[in-house]
Amino acid sequence: GAVVSQHPSWVICKSGTSVKIECRSLDFQATTMFWYRQFPKQSLMLMATSNEGSKATYEQGVEKDKFLINHASLTLSTLTVTSAHPEDSSFYICSARGSDRGVEVVNQPQHFGDGTRLSIL
């Protein structure tokens, strides 16, 4: 199985605050999770690859200090949008690869959480 849970589903906050989004693998261990951003009517844009126990790998153009990723356990990765501004408003989605007997398999397809709609006022 590969159930991915994301929380919160929707958050509204004031400009300048930091927002944390959680991504959990519910029935398997995920060494690697992925964070995407999606603008209206556009496809998913990979922001970073989150690696358990090590630093995240960020895609070109994504600010590391702006989007902090922590993958402290095999079932939880968090994305913190620091000092958020209106231009950070977007739909953020996490994913993890499928598993075999509770262990992530590299060539399994990615399964996605339900996303977090972030609105910065």
Add this chain to the structure above:
Amino acid sequence: QKEVEQDPGPLSVPEGAIVSLNCTYSNSAFQYFMWYRQYSRKGPELLMYTYSSGNKEDGRFTAQVDKSSKYISLFIRDSQPSDSATYLCAMTSGGGNKLTFGTGTQLKVEL
């Protein structure tokens, strides 16, 4: 040229119609092919996953991969209003490499 091309639609069909969704790609290293369905304000849901060329069927859904033409398709039989969503193709060369997505095709199935 994008690595993966997908007609954005919108595609509107009557209930019960057969729907054909397609993607073309340029990277011959891609070996794993996926179709995801995404409802508005939700994350993508995996529909089909295939490796290399060939067909795969699951209920009303059939995925086809033609690596020689660098062309993949998703067919939906007996389409239902609940199939109305955006369909994303995705592919990877495997080995832990990242997914490359199409832009998504918006489908509307009308009563």
